[in-house]
Amino acid sequence: MINVDKIREDFPILKETVHGKPLVYFDNAATSQTPQIVIDTIVDYYISYNANIHRGVHTLSQIATDKYEQARIKIQNHFNAKEAYEIILTSGTTHSINIVAAGFASLINKDDEIIVSALEHHSNIVPWQMLCEKTGAILKVIPMNEDGSLEMELYHNLLNENTKLVFCNHVSNALGTLNPIKEIIDAAHKVNAAVLIDGAQATPHIKPDVQALDVDFYVASAHKLCGPTGVGLLYGKQEWLEKLPPYQGGGEMIETVSFKKTTYAGLPHKFEAGTPNICGGIAFGTAIEYMNSIGFNNIVSYENELLEYGTQELLKIKGLKIYGATKEKTAVISFNVNEIHPYDIGSILDKLGIAVRTGHHCAQPIMDFYKIPGTIRASFSFYNTKEEIDVLVNGVKRAVQMLS
Numbered sequence: 490m491i492n493v494d495k496i497r498e499d500f501p502i503l504k505e506t507v508h509g510k511p512l513v514y515f516d517n518a519a520t521s522q523t524p525q526i527v528i529d530t531i532v533d534y535y536i537s538y539n540a541n542i543h544r545g546v547h548t549l550s551q552i553a554t555d556k557y558e559q560a561r562i563k564i565q566n567h568f569n570a571k572e573a574y575e576i577i578l579t580s581g582t583t584h585s586i587n588i589v590a591a592g593f594a595s596l597i598n599k600d601d602e603i604i605v606s607a608l609e610h611h612s613n614i615v616p617w618q619m620l621c622e623k624t625g626a627i628l629k630v631i632p633m634n635e636d637g638s639l640e641m642e643l644y645h646n647l648l649n650e651n652t653k654l655v656f657c658n659h660v661s662n663a664l665g666t667l668n669p670i671k672e673i674i675d676a677a678h679k680v681n682a683a684v685l686i687d688g689a690q691a692t693p694h695i696k697p698d699v700q701a702l703d704v705d706f707y708v709a710s711a712h713k714l715c716g717p718t719g720v721g722l723l724y725g726k727q728e729w730l731e732k733l734p735p736y737q738g739g740g741e742m743i744e745t746v747s748f749k750k751t752t753y754a755g756l757p758h759k760f761e762a763g764t765p766n767i768c769g770g771i772a773f774g775t776a777i778e779y780m781n782s783i784g785f786n787n788i789v790s791y792e793n794e795l796l797e798y799g800t801q802e803l804l805k806i807k808g809l810k811i812y813g814a815t816k817e818k819t820a821v822i823s824f825n826v827n828e829i830h831p832y833d834i835g836s837i838l839d840k841l842g843i844a845v846r847t848g849h850h851c852a853q854p855i856m857d858f859y860k861i862p863g864t865i866r867a868s869f870s871f872y873n874t875k876e877e878i879d880v881l882v883n884g885v886k887r888a889v890q891m892l893s
């Protein structure tokens with residue numbers, strides 16, 4: 490069970506006001522808020538042991554290195570990776586995807602096929618298009634249905650012996666659709682294709698088990714699960730990480746350097762060139778501990794309550810249409826009212842202290858599918874309340890009155 494009043498005490502920002510109104514933060518799918526314990530971890534790093542890692546014999550460097558590597562193990566345990574060195578700490582989902590996409594340039598040939606889903610975030614479309622341009626590989630798309638689910642039959646038809654890679658998000662950020670990734674992974678493996686799952690939107694709600702999923706790559710960002718911005722993870726199976734060439738050259742990622750030949754360091758350092766976001770990595774570990782202390786089962790069942798309540802109350806508004814209505818979805822409601830531009834409603838909501846996202850949510854192909862410029866997206870977290878949903882519903886009603 491969630492004690493939401495107690496949880497809200499953990500998040501100092503929830504006491505803020507915006508335009509003189511109490512903040513109602515419903516933009517959790519863009520970034521989550523930060524609990525005090527994570528803020529304390531960041532402050533503590535700069536106050537007591539700020540030092541570079543992996544290279545100093547001095548005490549502070551050793552403390553920082555230990556904490557950083559402990560964070561890697563916390564992340565490993567959370568995702569149930571077999572080895573800690575299969576967890577590469579990156580600057581976030583986008584960075585992680587680019588490491589894999591750039592690496593595959595040397596493993597892919599002309600006329601090989603790459604499959605992506607129609608529900609992707611731009612960060613999961615553009616790197617593959619760049620890879621195809623570079624290699625002459627062909628990009629294929631799993632189409633979507635009206636309810637925001639993927640056309641799985643067509644996916645199975647797309648797979649063949651030329652398929653080398655499949656990319657799909659675990660949960661769609663624009664609609665909240667929870668995709669059948671186990672089925673996607675198993676089918677891809679039958680034709681020996683590798684699978685990368687974008688977990689940026691799933692990880693705030695679900696604790697993925699990368700070994701049970703048998704996924705080849707899994708990526709996520711700390712800032713969507715109560716951690717800081719600028720840090721994230723690339724999980725890769727050891728065999729794949731060893732096959733991929735390094736993404737960037739620099740310090741940290743080498744074993745020996747001479748002008749004749751440089752040999753690369755082993756995992757995970759091969760993919761971690763330069764000084765990383767040390768404090769961010771350590772705070773990522775704290776964020777994961779915090780989320781687990783609340784418990785993902787509790788988080789999901791409470792968020793589902795909010796989703797059900799929000800859906801029911803919003804649908805009472807005349808002319809309101811919700812996009813993405815699959816049974817399996819996370820606590821995201823993407824909607825429009827009549828022909829009113831989402832931006833206009835969003836601006837009025839902001840004046841009322843309500844933070845929602847408006848626009849195409851970095852998923853323009855989905856908006857093209859529905860033939861709309863964008864949506865208003867309210868995304869809930871375990872620190873939100875039904876009372877806040879009431880504030881949103883009244884705000885939308887007021888905005889619609891003003892705009893029609």
Ligand SMILES: *Cc1c(COP(=O)(O)O)cnc(C)c1O
Pocket residue numbers: 518519581582583584610612613658660661662687688689690710
């Ligand atoms: C947020 C998000 C991304 C991008 O994450 P960054 O932290 O901006 O790199 C990618 N995919 C999905 C599904 C997302 O929700």
